[in-house]
Amino acid sequence: MTKKYIIDSDIRKAETLPANFYKDENTFEAIKSNVFLKSWQFIGDESLLEERLSVHPFSLLENYLSEPLLLTKDDDNKIHCLSNVCTHRGNLVVLKSGKSKKLTCGYHGRRFNLKGKFEYMPEFKRVIDFPKPCDNLHELPLLKWGSLLFVGLNPLFNFQQVIDKMNERIGFLPFDKFVLTESLNKDFIVKAHWALYCDNFLEGFHVPFVHKDLDAVLDYGSYKTETYQYCNLQIGYTDEPKNTFDLPENHMDYGKHVAAYYYWVFPNMMFNFYPWGLSLNIIQPLTRDKTKVSFISYVLDASKLEKGAGSGLEKVEKEDEAIVENVQKGVNSSFYKSGRYSPNREQGVHHFHSLLTRFLNM
Numbered sequence: 001m002t003k004k005y006i007i008d009s010d011i012r013k014a015e016t017l018p019a020n021f022y023k024d025e026n027t028f029e030a031i032k033s034n035v036f037l038k039s040w041q042f043i044g045d046e047s048l049l050e051e052r053l054s055v056h057p058f059s060l061l062e063n064y065l066s067e068p069l070l071l072t073k074d075d076d077n078k079i080h081c082l083s084n085v086c087t088h089r090g091n092l093v094v095l096k097s098g099k100s101k102k103l104t105c106g107y108h109g110r111r112f113n114l115k116g117k118f119e120y121m122p123e124f125k126r127v128i129d130f131p132k133p134c135d136n137l138h139e140l141p142l143l144k145w146g147s148l149l150f151v152g153l154n155p156l157f158n159f160q161q162v163i164d165k166m167n168e169r170i171g172f173l174p175f176d177k178f179v180l181t182e183s184l185n186k187d188f189i190v191k192a193h194w195a196l197y198c199d200n201f202l203e204g205f206h207v208p209f210v211h212k213d214l215d216a217v218l219d220y221g222s223y224k225t226e227t228y229q230y231c232n233l234q235i236g237y238t239d240e241p242k243n244t245f246d247l248p249e250n251h252m253d254y255g256k257h258v259a260a261y262y263y264w265v266f267p268n269m270m271f272n273f274y275p276w277g278l279s280l281n282i283i284q285p286l287t288r289d290k291t292k293v294s295f296i297s298y299v300l301d302a303s304k305l306e307k308g309a310g311s312g313l314e315k316v317e318k319e320d321e322a323i324v325e326n327v328q329k330g331v332n333s334s335f336y337k338s339g340r341y342s343p344n345r346e347q348g349v350h351h352f353h354s355l356l357t358r359f360l361n362m
Contacts, residue, residue: 003027005357011343011350017357018338019331022193027360028288035267035359036065039230040159042269042282043081045147047180049073053101053114057084057094060151063292064285067153069140070094072103074114081151082116083138093137103137112137146175148280156359162231166263169233170273172248177300178277184297186314190321192328194268194285195356197293200324201262201270201281202348204234210319217243217309218259227351234348236260236309243308245275259309264348266355274310276301289328293317 005021008014021027041060048056049071060067070084070093082103086093091107094100102119103112111120116137124130141152145163152159190197200206204223208215222237238244238259245261247254263271270281277300284292295313299305306312330336341350 004361006361007350007353007357009354011341011347014341014350014353016339016341016349017195017353019333019336022196022328022331023288025288028193028285030360031285031356032065034362035356036061036285037153038156038359038362039267040143040150040152040155040157040162040265040269042280043069043071043149043151045149045180046079046144047147048097048149049079051099052077053099054097055094055100055103055114056097057092060153061284065153068092069151070103070137071149072100072114072116079142079144079149080115081140081142081149083140085137086110087118087135087137088121115139146178157230161229162265165228165231166233166271169252170261170263172251173273173300178298179300181297181299181302184295184299186295188293188295188317188321189286190291190293190324191289192291192324193289193331194283194291195352196324196327196331197283197291197320198264198268198352199349200320200327202232202234202264202352203342203346204236205342205345206323210323211316213312214309214316217311225345225347227347230355231263231265232348232351234262234264236262238309240308243275243304243310264352266352267359272310274304275308276304276310279310279313 003020003024005017043060052073053075054073056071058069060069068084070082072080072082074080084093086105086107088105088108088110091105093103093105103114109122112118116139118131118135141155143150143159150159207218208220217238218236219239224235226233236259238257241257244257244259261273268283272279272281278298280296280298282294284294286292
């Protein structure tokens with residue numbers, strides 16, 4: 001049975017998640033069904049399906065959820081996200097990306113259209129009350145933001161509300177001009193619990209102590225965190241007008257020197273907007289003490305790369321890895337139980353912990 005965790009809603013009174021949260025294997029497994037299956041995940045962008053009548057199979061959160069899914073683009077150029085599991089005997093339907101007019105299982109020939117609707121099955125003429133709706137491939141809710149694609153397996157919240165909240169500040173950016181730049185993409189393996197990595201991201205409190213170069217760019221005194229329902233925002237201001245966003249006059253931050261907008265979306269997505277574009281970070285649990293962190297770059301203005309707060313990202317990542325791996329060793333101690341939150345600096349961490357416990361306790 002999964003332990004019940006409670007976070008006081010008043011950050012001034014609250015204690016952080018206990019060390020046991022990061023050590024308990026039952027809790028780690030419960031997070032699969034209670035958190036990841038009930039939220040949204042980034043699955044790529046429209047470049048995966050450049051042509052009409054094409055398919056792209058993939059495994060969502062490989063080595064954790066490992067859910068076989070399938071993207072299709074039908075004859076009307078509409079993209080669908082389907083289960084890639086045949087409704088006959090559970091075989092994977094599509095094994096490789098490419099052009100395809102139909103989806104045909106290679107085990108017994110069951111056929112579906114690109115919307116996942118059952119069409120044909122050999123040797124089934126004598127089967128009574130067939131087909132039923134359950135013989136179609138399950139279609140999952142899919143949302144598009146610019147060219148970015150997001151899927152919910154069994155989501156408890158509307159991801160469009162999250163997109164709308166982020167658009168309040170970064171909606172002025174020309175998303176149609178963001179270019180996936182694979183040469184900048186990189187995966188990192190962190191020897192720590194995935195939530196510890198998120199904890200670290202969700203506060204600028206550590207910046208002066210861990211990230212000396214980044215601290216020289218950002219104005220720590222003005223660093224700001226705002227929390228919303230299923231996401232939060234950290235705003236990195238700077239004293240220097242260079243390497244900041246050119247904000248329109250009707251923008252809520254107009255007149256301020258904003259070097260970066262750091263958005264976190266529950267439970268494991270980080271959208272780091274810089275004047276050069278977007279560094280999207282996906283945090284993927286592997287084991288209780290091992291995490292894969294994927295950096296995915298969408299460049300708007302290459303001339304602004306490696307300038308300001310959006311520079312030296314790999315160095316910042318390595319510094320974060322080192323501190324988070326040390327924290328992993330610390331929470332394994334027999335003497336650490338839990339801590340307290342800084343009401344001024346750790347609102348994002350408190351918000352994350354509150355959401356985690358709410359989803360786990362459902």
